[in-house]
Amino acid sequence: MKDTGFETLAEGKSQMFSELYSQHFDGIQFNEANTDAYEPIYYFLKTGGKRIRPLLVLLSCDAFGQQVNKALNPAFGIELFHNFTLIHDDIMDKAAIRRGRATLHQKYSEGTAILAGDFLLILAYRYLAKVDPEHLIAILETFNTAATQIIEGQVMDASFEKREFVNEEEYLEMIKYKTSVLLAASLKIGSIIGGASDMDQKNIYTFGINLGLSFQLKDDWLDVYGDKSLGKRIGGDILQNKKTYLFNKAYNLSNQAQRTHLANLVQSEDEDYKISQTIDIYDQVGVGAETERYMNVLYDQALESLDKVSISSEAKADLQYFAHRIYHREY
């Protein structure tokens, strides 16, 4: 997709906004006297990340014809919020590594990581509020709704782990809350600052929801059917007994014998056996092809919603290009 001049232009915009964002926030100092409180935050923010959400804010604001510098602070606020969720998730998952470096509770202590996450959530609100007063209420409302749903999604996710099986509808609701709403809220907040109509705000939000869903389904699919040459171990989710879209769908499509086998495999300690046998069942019931089909449907639905937004075709191309890169893991 990179051979046409059209995509080069779109890539240029992502690149340009990415640099603008970095310029503003890479060397950020929160300007407070109490350095102890900020050190863990700087450590974590410097681990990087793909900065997908702030770029969505800026691209969306730009698409509606406003100067993106009006959206830089809320873009940063959303990235701070995203980092808050990662820090607290890592504590709950007892994860040791994030972005190739020690997680915060691992490097410091659990107490420090809890406080650092809390702090980022408060700082997120501080930066989010740095907008034109005329947009403050709408932005806070959009953000608060998303933040509430994200916590609800995390609670759902935790409760699913304890269950044998989750139905498709429940699973899609969980990943919508846990993953999609922050992408969608980023786009909507950018559009509010850009001066979008209610209908356009709604359509660009739906674009984000479906993009997020397709992204997460593909994530589940890549764990089993991804390119082994990328270095990530195939079947990591299976080893961790994650209730992925594939697992739930396979369970649903299985006959009694297959279900019993799947349930036994969850208990298995033999890693290679567990992975190969689970994938065997996935193949028997055809869950790989079914997931691939549905994630592409969702991706197409995302692009259809984007198409309905009344912005220039150049602006649409910028957002399409960014969606393409997210979906195809080029970010």
Added chain:
Amino acid sequence: MKDTGFETLAEGKSQMFSELYSQHFDGIQFNEANTDAYEPIYYFLKTGGKRIRPLLVLLSCDAFGQQVNKALNPAFGIELFHNFTLIHDDIMDKAAIRRGRATLHQKYSEGTAILAGDFLLILAYRYLAKVDPEHLIAILETFNTAATQIIEGQVMDASFEKREFVNEEEYLEMIKYKTSVLLAASLKIGSIIGGASDMDQKNIYTFGINLGLSFQLKDDWLDVYGDKSLGKRIGGDILQNKKTYLFNKAYNLSNQAQRTHLANLVQSEDEDYKISQTIDIYDQVGVGAETERYMNVLYDQALESLDKVSISSEAKADLQYFAHRIYHREY
């Protein structure tokens, strides 16, 4: 103090606002479908608490002549924030009991308690934003500043625990951040909704700061010199090696022999010996009387700041009465 008609009037106001607040929020339902996420929050909120902060919001709003129903939602937001800090503090302190019931991480799990705290912080912002748009920016700014300082205070407190000794200035800054600023912000937010001038906002804020400082110093003092008949064990802070105002002041006033003894007592496993010997040193250097003197100075300074606020003498009496009850632990 309860014999004069004047105080009865003031008590009536606190009582009335307390009931108004309870009416609105005792049976609150956050109206969301995902009950799993809200259950731990309801459990914790139902453990009660003294509701000092929401009452300060309402009394302050009323003092400036505005209907207190305009301040009910932000008052609730501040109480939610306070409960968020308690839940996360309890995890970090590994506390088992809060308000006579199991702490949240004890009853559910640590992950659930982390998420419930996060959720309350987000809900705090939701309720705080339910105000007249004309006051939104000022209220958010006041609240964000307080929230930032509270986290900084908690980080200071945690780092002090690791040190042998903390000087008086550092200690006062820590308790100002950890305890006072939320009381002060409650009063200021009430005053903003009440339409107070900048100068009045500043004075009522200072009233809250000094009231909080005097409250905390008295808390430290009561641990050693409090009425044993109240059931609380004398010397609890000493047993937990807390760097209280008394400990730091005693360390500062001690000669070399006393300092060495104090440092050895920190390591002591004999509880009765540890408490009695530490109090002996406190008595030798006169730290009890000195703390009592200074906490009363701070309380008087609080009342002086209140006196400067341009509100009716009845409104002042309401706030004085409330301060009196807080300071004398009648709440």
